[in-house]
Amino acid sequence: MRDDDKKIEISNLRVTYGEKEALKGISLDVYENEILSIIGPAQSGKTTLLKVINRTIDLVPDAKVQGTAKVDGENVRDVKSVYQLRRKIGMVFPLPVGLPLSIYDNVAFAPRAAGIRNRKDLDAIVEHCLQQAALWDEVKDRLDSLGTRLSGGQQQRLTIARALSHQPEILCLDEFSIAVDPVTTMRIEDVLKELRSQVTIILVTNLVQQARRLADRTAFLLNGELIEIDINEVIFSDSPANQMTYDYVSGTFG
Amino acid sequence: MTGKQETVSLFKPKLGGADTGLQKELATGNESFFTTTPFDRKKRLTEIVAKSVLLLMTLLMVIPLILIVCYLLYKAFPVLSLDFLFTNPTRGMRAGGIWAALLGTMYLVVISLLVSAPIGVLAAIYLSEYAGDNWLTRIINLAVVNLAGVPSIVHALFGVGAFVLFARMGRSILAASLTLAIMTLPVIIAATNEALRAVPMAFREACWNVGATRWQTIRSIVLPNSISGILTGIILQVSRAAGETAPIMFTGAVFYKAISEGDPFAYGLFDQCMALSMHLFTISTQVPGVPEAVPYGTAVVLLGTVLLVNMLAIVLRMYLRSRKKW
Numbered sequence: 086m087r088d089d090d091k092k093i094e095i096s097n098l099r100v101t102y103g104e105k106e107a108l109k110g111i112s113l114d115v116y117e118n119e120i121l122s123i124i125g126p127a128q129s130g131k132t133t134l135l136k137v138i139n140r141t142i143d144l145v146p147d148a149k150v151q152g153t154a155k156v157d158g159e160n161v162r163d164v165k166s167v168y169q170l171r172r173k174i175g176m177v178f179p180l181p182v183g184l185p186l187s188i189y190d191n192v193a194f195a196p197r198a199a200g201i202r203n204r205k206d207l208d209a210i211v212e213h214c215l216q217q218a219a220l221w222d223e224v225k226d227r228l229d230s231l232g233t234r235l236s237g238g239q240q241q242r243l244t245i246a247r248a249l250s251h252q253p254e255i256l257c258l259d260e261f262s263i264a265v266d267p268v269t270t271m272r273i274e275d276v277l278k279e280l281r282s283q284v285t286i287i288l289v290t291n292l293v294q295q296a297r298r299l300a301d302r303t304a305f306l307l308n309g310e311l312i313e314i315d316i317n318e319v320i321f322s323d324s325p326a327n328q329m330t331y332d333y334v335s336g337t338f339g
Numbered sequence: 340m341t342g343k344q345e346t347v348s349l350f351k352p353k354l355g356g357a358d359t360g361l362q363k364e365l366a367t368g369n370e371s372f373f374t375t376t377p378f379d380r381k382k383r384l385t386e387i388v389a390k391s392v393l394l395l396m397t398l399l400m401v402i403p404l405i406l407i408v409c410y411l412l413y414k415a416f417p418v419l420s421l422d423f424l425f426t427n428p429t430r431g432m433r434a435g436g437i438w439a440a441l442l443g444t445m446y447l448v449v450i451s452l453l454v455s456a457p458i459g460v461l462a463a464i465y466l467s468e469y470a471g472d473n474w475l476t477r478i479i480n481l482a483v484v485n486l487a488g489v490p491s492i493v494h495a496l497f498g499v500g501a502f503v504l505f506a507r508m509g510r511s512i513l514a515a516s517l518t519l520a521i522m523t524l525p526v527i528i529a530a531t532n533e534a535l536r537a538v539p540m541a542f543r544e545a546c547w548n549v550g551a552t553r554w555q556t557i558r559s560i561v562l563p564n565s566i567s568g569i570l571t572g573i574i575l576q577v578s579r580a581a582g583e584t585a586p587i588m589f590t591g592a593v594f595y596k597a598i599s600e601g602d603p604f605a606y607g608l609f610d611q612c613m614a615l616s617m618h619l620f621t622i623s624t625q626v627p628g629v630p631e632a633v634p635y636g637t638a639v640v641l642l643g644t645v646l647l648v649n650m651l652a653i654v655l656r657m658y659l660r661s662r663k664k665w
């Protein structure tokens with residue numbers, strides 16, 4: 086992996102919510118077309134990191150960000166259009182959110198917001214994204230029914246379809262399997278494996294085995310500090326650089 | 340009937356005759372699951388008492404209401420007719436109809452809402468969707484809530500000072516409507532705020548995450564899902580604007596003014612006008628020798644207008660609810 090393959094560069098990133106320090110100066114890079122998983126116990130700042138990357142941290146009133154996060158070599162704080170930045174990044178959060186719109190409109194929402202009006206183009210995007218999210222076969226006959234009426238697992242795949250609908254170059258998933266059954270989880274994991282050739286994936290997960298199965302590299306966050314980041318072969322070996330990493334991935338942590 | 344007998348009689352028929360393990364389990368093994376403890380009985384008693392008290396209070400509230408309506412209708416019966424609606428009062432307001440007052444009230448209500456509804460809704464959208472949480476917005480929100488509770492006579496005084504005198508509108512429909520608008524504005528803002536807050540934050544975040552702007556999010560997700568609450572808030576203010584006397588008394592309403600009958604454009608913006616609420620006050624306290632049925636008839640029309648508008652609100656709300664999507 087060479088330097089010009091860097092999709093995201095984070096250096097010395099420090100985030101505070103009021104008094105609370107959520108990220109204590111972390112640095113890491115994400116390479117193009119890899120799956121980087123981020124593991125760590127609750128409150129370690131994983132979600133915060135994702136929010137910095139697509140700058141939705143701006144929408145948290147008392148959050149303060151120091152240090153830099155670059156996407157494609159451009160500091161996210163200096164981008165010309167934050168909306169363009171967000172379209173470059175697909176986000177999937179732990180709880181599925183079906184927008185109170187039809188299934189079709191759920192997926193067409195982002196393209197429409199980006200200015201695509203042509204029905205044919207929208208149709209194509211909707212079908213393509215639903216197929217990518219392994220949901221098309223289940224919903225193709227009822228695209229007009231409400232997205233909020235789908236089951237939890239289907240809604241999560243709908244959320245993934247929506248995250249793909251603006252053709253992102255980076256896909257961030259934050260504990261996507263929390264509200265999803267194991268079978269659906271496996272299906273989504275298969276989807277991710279297929280997507281890896283097209284997009285860069287950041288996979289935040291509290292399932293250590295999921296990180297091991299899917300990722301090329303894994304980062305271990307703990308209380309806002311980056312304990313270790315390395316290729317999976319090292320992180321999940323008997324001798325990662327840090328003892329805490331070993332304890333965490335082998336389940337003897339704490 | 341004790342709790343135990345009741346549960347047994349409930350379960351027997353459902354299980355039928357088959358001697359299943361489940362039935363045995365129910366009949367014997369899990370006895371304690373279905374027996375009522377003293378605590379259960381107490382809970383049930385509390386439940387019955389609470390329900391009865393609540394029902395009683397509901398009746399206490401509804402019965403007088405029905406009685407009032409019936410009494411009004413009965414007293415007003417001799418004058419109730421279409422003519423009553425569409426003719427001016429005559430013979431020193433002792434005969435004739437209420438056309439000038441009815442039309443005046445409509446002017447006042449419609450114009451005041453045309454002013455207060457857009458301003459109120461847009462201001463509320465700004466306050467709840469755009470403005471951050473800082474001391475300024477907190478003060479504004481506090482002011483809004485407090486203004487909503489200010490007595491209408493205070494708004495009347497403000498109206499006299501600001502519109503009649505300062506803005507030189509004189510006593511006119513415009514000045515009176517604006518005074519009513521000032522009175523309804525804070526309530527509309529508060530109601531709209533409520534309705535907007537009821538839309539889950541997760542929807543907004545989901546939109547922002549895919550690169551939608553705040554306005555795109557508001558237009559396509561937030562407003563469609565809060566419009567029923569917003570409209571209800573606005574429409575409830577119709578009855579308030581129609582019913583208040585104080586704010587219009589000093590700013591544009593008059594005791595008597597004859598206008599051309601049946602012409603909906605009989606008033607101009609800078610005319611003074613009659614209004615139902617004030618007319619009712621006048622004929623029941625200021626004019627001697629008014630036949631009893633006339634004030635009651637006026638009251639019925641005022642009540643009818645308000646009920647009609649509220650009914651409209653309910654229907655509209657039901658319609659919009661049915662389209663609400665989560």
Ligand SMILES: Nc1ncnc2c1ncn2[C@@H]1O[C@H](COP(=O)(O)OP(=O)(O)OP(=O)(O)O)[C@@H](O)[C@H]1O
Nearest residue numbers: 102105106107126127128129130131132133134145
């Ligand atoms: N909006 C907020 N306001 C204040 N504090 C916050 C906010 N969001 C997160 N925090 C705090 O920042 C710290 C890191 O939170 P974050 O959500 O990034 O953790 P996480 O690793 O994603 O945890 P989890 O695994 O539970 O999702 C926590 O201590 C949390 O309480």
Ligand SMILES: [Mg+2]
Nearest residue numbers: 131132133259
């Ligand atoms: Mg999290």
